[in-house]
Amino acid sequence: MYRPRRSVLFLPASNPRAIEKARSLACDVVVLDLEDAVAPEAKREARIAAVEAARAGGFGGRELVVRANGLDTAWGADDLAALADAPVDAVLVPKVSRAEEVARARAAVAKPVWAMIETCRALLALREIVEAGPAALVAGTNDLSKEMRCRPGADRAPLVPLLAQIIVAARAAGLAAIDGVSNAIDDPAAVEREAMQGLQLGFDGKSLIHPSQIDPANRVFTPSADEVAWAETVAAAFALPENAGRGAIRVEGRMVELLHLEEARRVLAVAGSKLG
The missing domain is CATH 3.20.20.60 (Phosphoenolpyruvate-binding domains)
Structure with missing residues (x-):
C-alpha cells in the first residue's frame, strides 16, 4: 500500500x-x-x-x-x-x-x-x-x-x-x-x-x-486535477471485466500498460490522502 x-x-x-x-x-x-x-x-x-x-x-x-x-x-x-x-x-x-x-x-x-x-x-x-x-x-x-x-x-x-x-x-x-x-x-x-x-x-x-x-x-x-482525472480514467479502464488480465489496453486513443496503472494508483493514493 x-x-x-x-x-x-x-x-x-x-x-x-x-x-x-x-x-x-x-x-x-x-x-x-x-x-x-x-x-x-x-x-x-x-x-x-x-x-x-x-x-x-x-x-x-x-x-x-x-x-x-x-x-x-x-x-x-x-x-x-x-x-x-x-x-x-x-x-x-x-x-x-x-x-x-x-x-x-x-x-x-x-x-x-x-x-x-x-x-x-x-x-x-x-x-x-x-x-x-x-x-x-x-x-x-x-x-x-x-x-x-x-x-x-x-x-x-x-x-x-x-x-x-x-x-x-x-x-x-x-x-x-x-x-x-x-x-x-x-x-x-x-x-x-x-x-x-x-x-x-x-x-x-x-x-x-x-x-x-x-x-x-x-x-x-499533490497531483493536479488533470493528473487525478487521467489516473481515475486509467484505473477505471483496467477494472473493466473485458480488460481483466491484460497487460496493455487502449484508453482514449493512447496505449496504456500496467506500469501506467501502477503510477495511476500512486497518484490516486496521494490525491486521496486524508489526515485526521
Whole structure:
C-alpha cells in the first residue's frame, strides 16, 4: 500500500509543545528527532519523550517516525533498544554510510528502517545500502553539502547529480525517496521552488524543519486535477471485466500498460490522502 509522504516534518523530541502541535498539522509524516535537534545533555530525556509520545498516539493518519542518533555515537544503541517496542511506523538512521548499519538497525528494531544519505561514503555505497533492505532513503543535503564543501545556492546545482543518484537507487529497490530540507523558514516561495525541483527529480516528498513549510510542500507534491482525472480514467479502464488480465489496453486513443496503472494508483493514493 502506497503512503503519501509529501511533507515530512522534523521536530525535536525534547519539545512537548511542538509534538502536541504536530498532531494537528497537515503534514504526512512526523519525525521526532533525537539527533541534530537535541543537545547532548538532553538525549536521554528526548528518547523517553519520543517513546511516550508514540504510546500516547493522537497522530491520526500521519506516519510517525523517530530519528535515532548515529549508530557510532554514545546514544545510538540505546535509541534502537528503546524504539524496538515503541509503536512507531519507522526508525530513521542518520549518516548511514554502509550496508551493515542498515542491517544492524533492522535487526535491533524489527520494523521499517529509513536511511539518511548524507555522507560522501554513502553515495559510493548506495547499491549495497539499498540491498540491505531500508524502506526509504532520505537525502541529508545540509550534512552532505558540508562534507563536500560545496555551495549549493538556490538552484542546488552541485547536489542535483547526487540527488538523482539517490532517486535511482531508491527506485531500483522499490523504496520511498524523500528530498532534503530547505533552510528557508520565512520564504514559502523558496520552499516551493525547491520542492518543485525535488518533484521533477522524482522524489516522493520533502523533509521540512518548520510548520510554515508544510503548505508549499503539499501543494507541489499533490497531483493536479488533470493528473487525478487521467489516473481515475486509467484505473477505471483496467477494472473493466473485458480488460481483466491484460497487460496493455487502449484508453482514449493512447496505449496504456500496467506500469501506467501502477503510477495511476500512486497518484490516486496521494490525491486521496486524508489526515485526521
